[in-house]
Amino acid sequence: MNKKVFIILFTLATTFANAQWADFGFRIGMGPAKISDDILMRRGITGYNFSAYINYGFTQTESYLRNTFYLQTGVSMIRRGGYFSQTYSGYALGAIREGFFNLWYAQVPVLASFKFNLPKIPYVADVPQLHAFIGPAVSIGLFGDTRERKVAPTYTQPTENYDWENKAFDVIDRIDVNAIVGIGVHWRGFTFDIFYDHGFMVLYDEIDISDPEGKRKAFSGNNQAFIFSLGYKLPVYKNND
Numbered sequence: 001m002n003k004k005v006f007i008i009l010f011t012l013a014t015t016f017a018n019a020q021w022a023d024f025g026f027r028i029g030m031g032p033a034k035i036s037d038d039i040l041m042r043r044g045i046t047g048y049n050f051s052a053y054i055n056y057g058f059t060q061t062e063s064y065l066r067n068t069f070y071l072q073t074g075v076s077m078i079r080r081g082g083y084f085s086q087t088y089s090g091y092a093l094g095a096i097r098e099g100f101f102n103l104w105y106a107q108v109p110v111l112a113s114f115k116f117n118l119p120k121i122p123y124v125a126d127v128p129q130l131h132a133f134i135g136p137a138v139s140i141g142l143f144g145d146t147r148e149r150k151v152a153p154t155y156t157q158p159t160e161n162y163d164w165e166n167k168a169f170d171v172i173d174r175i176d177v178n179a180i181v182g183i184g185v186h187w188r189g190f191t192f193d194i195f196y197d198h199g200f201m202v203l204y205d206e207i208d209i210s211d212p213e214g215k216r217k218a219f220s221g222n223n224q225a226f227i228f229s230l231g232y233k234l235p236v237y238k239n240n241d
Contacts, residue, residue: 024074027051027191029229035082035101035203037221044082045102047225049197051076055113055233068114072133076107080199080223081144088152095160099148101203103168103223109137109180118185128187139176139199139223144168176201176223184229191231199223 033047053074081101088095113133120127146168152160182195203221 023233023235024052024054025191025231025233027053027193027229027231029193029227031225031227033080033082033223033225035080035084035221036224037084042083042085045079045100047081047197047227048079049076049225049227049229050078051229051231068116070113070115072111072113073109076109077142078105078107078139078197078225079103080105080225094154095150095152097148097150099146101144101146101168101172103144103172104142105139105176106142107137107139107178109135109178111135111180115186126188128185130183131186131191132183133195134181135179137178137180137197139178141169141172141174141176146171172203173201178223186233189232189234191229191233193227193229193231195227195229197223197225197227 027049029049029051031047032044034044051074053072056071056073079102081103083098083100085096085098088097111133112135113131115129115131118128118130144167145165147163147165149163150161155161176199178197178199180195180197182193184191184193184195199222201222203223
């Protein structure tokens, strides 16, 4: 096993070993999702995020962050994708290529999180908290579809005029590795979060033939999403009898 991977896994295992299950919750979110490709992508789709999560605290440790720092993990069902289109010049003048990606993943994040008390609301007993989080996630493609069609009026060859529809993960990689960063507010059990989710795995490769210097170069498309979510967090009750 790679030494760096071993160190990361050992650090995560040690950290969780010192953590205590603090609370758990659920969130539902939505927002703009797209594929980061300035050659083809023209507009995004509505991204969704349905999550169940567990928070692990460190209140029994001696660290000065014990009441501030916690870890969050869980599982999410997410939707990502986008629409694309391309027009051609030169020999294929008038040709149009277009389509979409509609991708559903199961995602498992591990987020380093921090919480801070906000100013007390007058006449309200509970103090609202600000929380911020950042960390990696692994996404596994479950289902979805992709469509691509091309129409070339000046060419009749089947290779230039087609309409393909496929199961998404038959034509792109099923695994994505993500980074998540966000901020939110917790009050009376309710949470409101805003977070950015960036995928690092290449969904497909395109050749940019419109480079100003005339060079052909590959460009990679990656998942991106900006999600607004609402959730509810429940404490873990212990029976001391």
